[in-house]
Every structure is written in C-alpha cells, then in structure tokens.
Amino acid sequence: MAPSFILLSDSTFSAESYYATQPPPPNLELEVRHVREFVRKHASAGRNVVLVTSGGTTVPLELNVVRFLDNFSAGTRGATSAEYFLKAGYAVIFMHRQFSLQPFSRHYSHSTHPFLDFLEIADGARISVTEKEHAPLLEVLAAYKSAHTAGLLHTLTFVTVNDYLWLLRAVSQELAVMGRRALYYLAAAVSDFFLPRQKMSEHKIQSGKGSLHIEMDQVPKILKPLVSEWTHGQAYIVSFKLETDPSLLIPKARQALARYGHQVVIGNDLHTRKHQVVFVSPTKLEGEYAETWVRIEPSVDATKEIEEDIVAELAQRHQAWIDSSLRS
Ligand code: 9Z3
Numbered sequence: 001m002a003p004s005f006i007l008l009s010d011s012t013f014s015a016e017s018y019y020a021t022q023p024p025p026p027n028l029e030l031e032v033r034h035v036r037e038f039v040r041k042h043a044s045a046g047r048n049v050v051l052v053t054s055g056g057t058t059v060p061l062e063l064n065v066v067r068f069l070d071n072f073s074a075g076t077r078g079a080t081s082a083e084y085f086l087k088a089g090y091a092v093i094f095m096h097r098q099f100s101l102q103p104f105s106r107h108y109s110h111s112t113h114p115f116l117d118f119l120e121i122a123d124g125a126r127i128s129v130t131e132k133e134h135a136p137l138l139e140v141l142a143a144y145k146s147a148h149t150a151g152l153l154h155t156l157t158f159v160t161v162n163d164y165l166w167l168l169r170a171v172s173q174e175l176a177v178m179g180r181r182a183l184y185y186l187a188a189a190v191s192d193f194f195l196p197r198q199k200m201s202e203h204k205i206q207s208g209k210g211s212l213h214i215e216m217d218q219v220p221k222i223l224k225p226l227v228s229e230w231t232h233g234q235a236y237i238v239s240f241k242l243e244t245d246p247s248l249l250i251p252k253a254r255q256a257l258a259r260y261g262h263q264v265v266i267g268n269d270l271h272t273r274k275h276q277v278v279f280v281s282p283t284k285l286e287g288e289y290a291e292t293w294v295r296i297e298p299s300v301d302a303t304k305e306i307e308e309d310i311v312a313e314l315a316q317r318h319q320a321w322i323d324s325s326l327r328s
Contacts, residue, residue, distance in 0.1 A: 012218045015220040015221075018220045021197075023162075025163045025166055028170060032170045032171075035171050036174050038093065038154040039174050039178065040177075042152075043181075048089070048183065049091045049092075049181065050085045050090045050091075050182075051183070052092060052096075052185045053078065054073070054100060054188055055096045055101075055189070056073040056097055056189040057159075057189065057190050057191050058160050059195060061195060061200070061201070062200060062204055062205060063197070071189035071190065072270075073097070075102070076106070077273070079094075079096070080305050080307040081311055084310075084312075087143075088311055090152075090183070093175075095167060095188070096157060096158070097157070097188070103147075104144040104147075105144075118132070165219070169225075172231055176230065176232060180236065181322060182231065183235065183237075183318050184226070184235055186223075187240050192219055193219060199217075223237075223259075223260040223262060226260075227262045236263050238263065238266060241256060241266070241268070243268075243270070244270045257282055263281060264314070267280060275306060276296075278292070279294065292313070294309050294310055294313060
C-alpha cells in the first residue's frame, strides 16, 4: 500500500536562518535567568556542571495543535544518568520532555511501579510504606532530598523540537562560562524533520479530501554551532546515536564526529540499548576513531543499570579533558 504520509526534506535551514525565522518559546528569558543563577552558583563553588537532555521532541502539524509527530524516548536514559551524575559530584541541568521520566521519581513511574500500591493505611488515618518498599524508598528519597537541599538539580522542560532548539542554544550560551568544566550529555531523541511555522496550518487539518501529504524541512544540524561557536570548543560534548540497524551504529557515529568535531558519540541500538552501548571517539590520528563497548549482564545482576557505567566512564574522560588544558 502506498504511504499516505510522505516525509521529504527539500530545503535545509542553517542554524542561523532557523533562529532568525522560528519564534522562541514564550518563557525563554525567564528560564535562561534561572539557568544563569544556577551556573554562577556552581561555577563559583568549583563544581562541574552537566547538561542532560532527555525524552523525545514533538513536531506539531498545526498551530492550534491537535496532531503531532513524536520521537521515541521514555526518558529513561536521561533520568537515570542524571542520578549517577549527581552521585559523581556534578551539578545537573536536566532538560527534558514534559511528562517524560525524571531523576528519582522515575523509580515510581505510575505505569511500572505505582506508589499507591505500596502505601498502607494504618488505624484508618496514618499512611505508611510496605516493609518491602521501605529500604529502597528511603535510599531514593534521601538522594532526592539531598540533591534538592543542596540545589544541585535544575530542571527545564520542552515539548516541541522548536522549544528544544531554543533552550539548547540559550543554556549552552550560559554554560560557556564553565569552559572545560561543562559536560553535555545529549540523550534527548531529537526530530530530524520539522514544519516551519510559516508552512503550518492554523487550524486542525481537515479530513475528507483523501490522503495527507506533508512536506517537512530538515532540522538544522545544531551540533556544529554548539561545538564551535556556543561553547567555543571548550565543553566536553557527548551525543547519542540511535539506530535500529546495528551495522550502522559505528559508521554513523564516526560520521557525526567527523562532521561536528565533538568528543564522544555513544551508539545504541533500539533493542539492546539497556545492556550495551558503544563509545566512539576520535584518536590523535586524523580520521581514526576508537571504540569502547560498555556492557552489563542483566542475568547476573538485575538491578544494575548501564547508565552507572556510562557515567563513570564519562566522568573520567571529562576529568582528563579538564586536566589536559591545565597541562598545556
Ligand atoms: C538516544 O539514543 C537515547 O539513548 C534513547 C534512550 C532515546 C535511545 P529511553 O529514553 O531511550 O531510555 O527510552 N538518544 C539520542 C537519539 C537521537 O535523536 N540521536 C540523533 C540521531 O541518532 C542524533 S543527536 O541521529
């Protein structure tokens, strides 16, 4: 059957023309001010700051949006990693898709582990936690309270790919003061295509006229200006590459590094992403890349999360990146 929905990428926006023609989200200035305060506080405390992006971006089809395209991501990678970055001593800016998983509360997702199921009512009035859930909840709650009391976690939300692009640029411009002490962990699943505002229907697209053909523009490749302009080549930048054909992971990761000049691409296959990923990074030899696989064995330890090892490896590489500038 012929597709009734066609994605085309006929025109390409440069990052510059994108920001010149697509409107910023309404609350951007206020969000940026909060990020500035957060970054200043941690810069003067000598703490490293990581920006974690997480969850999928939407592409609305109408201005009064009824329908949208979405990218696959529950936000597990980002939310889990944010917890391990906090444990590793980072201050964390967690930029996530509204309603996707968040650090700490992810343990009690309403679909997989609803908290009402492990609360009990005693004497018709007091609420307590079941014996089995007590110890794990105490651990999560203690880490949550301590991150919040110390002001180590700052949360920002996006819904559309446009929100995401505007926020990413604004946050990176604030993080520039951190120099090499900023780490970017770009785990959000970002749409490659979008509908420019100027081409969107104002009202709900009406049915009844046969199939729907939509022509979408390509989202600008913002990793390039992120690396060279917004962060002045100083920050340690890690992007993720998601593929469903595992043979594409390494070539696509290398291609991204050659194009954008950043430090690491973490390749993950949709079906195996929870127990194996590959770190691809440039070597000292021009055009050559190193690959490091990170794997966990769920049959040996079902509670182990791969993000623990991903974050440990990155924290080490980031420190080496910081130290290398002190030596030169
Ligand atoms: C990822 O590859 C993430 O690891 C996942 C995490 C989205 C697979 P979950 O949230 O899944 O744990 O359910 N993120 C990046 C995906 C992406 O859009 N990458 C772009 C690409 O592959 C480049 S930045 O082209």
